[in-house]
Amino acid sequence: MSSPMIAGALVTTLLGVVICAPTGVGAQATTAAPRPGAAGLGDTVQPRLGNGGYQVRHYRLDLRFTEDLTGYTATSTVQARASHALSRFNLDLKGTEVREVMVGGRPARWSRAGDELQVTPESLLPDGADFTVRVTVRGTVPDAQQATALGTSAIGLVRQGTWVQAMNQPSGAHRIAALADHPAQKAPATITVGAPSGLNSIANGDLTGTWREGPLTVRRFDSREKLATELIQIGVGPFTVVHGKKGLGGVGLRYALPRKQAKQIKPQLDRAVPEAIRFLTERLGAFPLRTYGVYATPLGGELETQSLTLLATDSLTPQGFENNGTDAIIAHEIAHEYFGNSVSPSKWSDLWLSEGHAVYYQMLWSQEHGFRAMDKGMREIYQQANAFLQKEGPIAAPRRAAFTPQDMAPYGQGAYQGGALVLYALRQKVGAAAFERIERAWVHDHRDGNAGTDDFIALASRVTGQDLGPFLRSWLYVGKVPPMPGHPDWRP
Ligand SMILES: [Zn+2]
Known part of the structure; x- marks a missing residue:
């Protein structure tokens, strides 16, 4: 983001800190004995984010919104490799209602403690084993006022009228779905978004499929580059996706702009985005992405969500560019595609x-x-x-x-x-x-x-x-x- 944005003065009380202690460590125990994965990665600043005992190999996140956009179902499918033998392991999850937890296609036992989802698979996972955990949750999308009351900018999803966007930095992603919510566990990702067919939807990466599911249109987006959970963007709204001229080095450019303002906003982006990419590639070398773009919403937020920078529509009109110094903000956010995202x-x-x-x-x-x-x-x-x-x-x-x-x-x-x-x-x-x-x-x-x-x-x-x-x-x-x-x- 371009500056720290703390939504309000409320302090989030940190409840239920759980440190998983190894179990079954006795005289006969060896280092190879299965033990629970740690509840966090030991990060000194954010100790409970991410999870020990495995490395993520791929994320899939399937979101289906309700027709009024106030709620959703999210299924996160995490492919991971055990870094030691696991008796159980954790994912990060805050709020939402857990509907189902499966490991390797089999129902798994689960419990919640604070912002941790503890998953006990039917059978032990050996050191080095590849496994897949799938968690389905049901959640609500706060409106801007409810989001402000959270007292943090790490909101997860937020809604304004018929617009939905994600604001995760640094820890909002696990308000959306069960994930390993730390950049050290970034991985290639597939995101599908099911939204009412009268609206559009978008997420990080390239659009690779579109289909209908009842009243919803589902779009699938693939990030070949690894994606940290804090950089996930999910958009739903009355927008149109327009393509820019290819940026330097053949970077594909796409802009998700309000239908009513697309003509007014696109000329500024056509000028500023290729110029920022040129400025940065000349100094830093090849751009780290094949596709880059902007998601412009009424709520905005100046957030470097990977391959799809979140910006406010107000700052993108000709007047907004002048008043906000938007060219320099765009240079800041595109610089993040190298520093922070790649x-x-x-x-x-x-x-x-x-x-x-x-x-x-x-x-x-x-x-x-x-x-x-x-x-x-x-x-x-x-x-x-x-x-x-x-x-x-x-x-x-x-x-x-x-x-x-x-x-x-x-x-x-x-x-x-x-x-x-x-x-x-x-x-x-x-x-x-x-x-x-x-x-x-x-x-x-x-x-x-x-x-x-x-x-x-x-x-x-x-x-x-x-x-x-x-x-x-x-x-x-x-x-x-x-x-x-x-x-x-x-x-x-
Ligand atoms: Zn920044």
Whole structure:
């Protein structure tokens, strides 16, 4: 997203934290004995997100909305491989009503504890076994007012009139369906959306099928690239899908625009989107997707949902572009297709690598298009840095307790402005040419994968042939900004 958007002041109370303890560990137990998968991945910022004991290989999400769009049925089918012998395992799930849980086509026992769905298959799953778990839930779609009352931006689905959209970052996806809700468990995905036939529907990836089911029209979308659950987008509404001229490198462009405003909005996108793709591919190399697009809705939200950026219709009219600086926002969101979407964080404390890069390229875009000089903006961030570092903790080690609500951690100034400042400091230290080599290697080497702060430090050191560990750690793990290379006159 382009800035932290906390929907309200309400703090989400964290209820029912469950830590699964291994069972049956006794004198005879060996490391090979089946045990439950962990309830989380041990993420320091979001400890309960994702699940241990398996790696996801593919997601399928089948959604069927009610005709009035207030409710839905969702079946999530997760193909996974056990990373140790499993007696049971978890998926993340918040709210909704569980209708059925199957493992390998057989009914499985299940129970719920807090935001965890514990699944016990009929028979044990050996280490390395491929298995499929299918969970059907029934849920409601909150309207904008009900969503605000949730007190978080990690809403999941939200509805306004005949429009539905998803807002998941960082943890809303498991309000929609049972999933392994952590970017470290990203996988290729198939999403089918059944919506009333008078409306359109869309999701991440390419449209690969359309059929009728009673009053619903179902569309299937396939993401060949791995998709993190936080980046899922699901749209239903009175929109039309129009195609843009192919972007640089043959990237297919599609825009889901309100039927009534499509003619008014498309010319701005035809100009801004290919220009942002050109700007980024020139600096970073091949675009990570074959298809890119925009989903424009009345509610909006500036969210980099993969291959289908969510934007507000108001910001896309000729007037909206001018008032909101939408060109620079589009550059920010498209930069996320490299940083965050293709190269996803290993842990949530690595968020600075997503948002910091997006802010950095947004600022660079503004400078190169005759708006604001980057040095000037960075100096202002530098002057504010000690205040936000003190509040949130170091850029790569944010303190969960510093965020309100805590489920939005670590979306704050440290990840956004702080992250951009670290990248600027690195460019000052190694020079523009070496910095560009680091950036190109980063998005190339970790394309369609996960990488974290240690990986970035190692790559920057390798590419430049100098140990940048002490320098980068002094920016990333200390609660006070160091001197800025090349700007001895800057004072924090
Ligand atoms: Zn962003």
